[in-house]
Amino acid sequence: MKVATWNVNSVKARLGHLSDYLSGEAPDVLLLQEIKCQDADFPSLEVEAAGYRVAVRGQKSYNGVAILSRHPIEVTADRLPGDPSDDQARYLEARVAGVRVASIYLPNGNPVDTPKFDYKLAWFARLEARARDLLATEEPVVLGGDYNVIPEAEDVYDPADWVDDALWRMESRRALRRLLWLGFTDAFRALDDRPHQYSFWDYQAGRWQRNEGIRIDHLLLSPAAADRLAGSGIDRGPRGRERASDHTPVWCRLA
């Protein structure tokens, strides 16, 4: 089973790229982030025509996540537990073909000296609690999405450019590590130790042309899922197209 994650930065602006990706790469499951539309505006007809079921947790203008699957989708949560006042559409979880998957759009957290950074860390703590509960089910679990965290220095073109950025701050990196300490595996890093493999390149300052990116889109596997890990990679193709998202898809294959 191939599971991919992609922050599309507006599903309506990226519908052509999305359709091409589904027909070209044919993932069994695609986790989308930043769809930037309400549920009713999601292009479900086009996606279903490509052979996919759709589950959406949308929001007007910002955020928004979705799960596309060739197999039936049983939604198990459409928000991250732990804060009923949190209305941002950043979490959608489902059971697909016996695997629990979640599409995660973790808060960016910048600037760090504001409540946005506190929200990021609080959201991370809620995610850790959810991850613990999912581990207890002993189902295979894939927590995929835009974590807005650079795990290590080898995952950025130049750490000096990111000092005091919320994506690189030690609090953020420690929060990601806590998920790993629970027993989750970074699917990409488990099979590829090359440095400087990126999933995001800023639109500004020619970052794509200079290959100055960061690796912030991750697929975290529970032990039961990691036991089945048979492949992983980053599809750079979509980032090189006209009117691309600033992120490109990351995928893994479970035997």
Next chain:
DNA sequence: ATGGTAGCCTTGCTA
């Protein structure tokens, strides 16, 4: 130190 780009449906906010 700054500015650079993209999407939304705002003329600023988020990233």
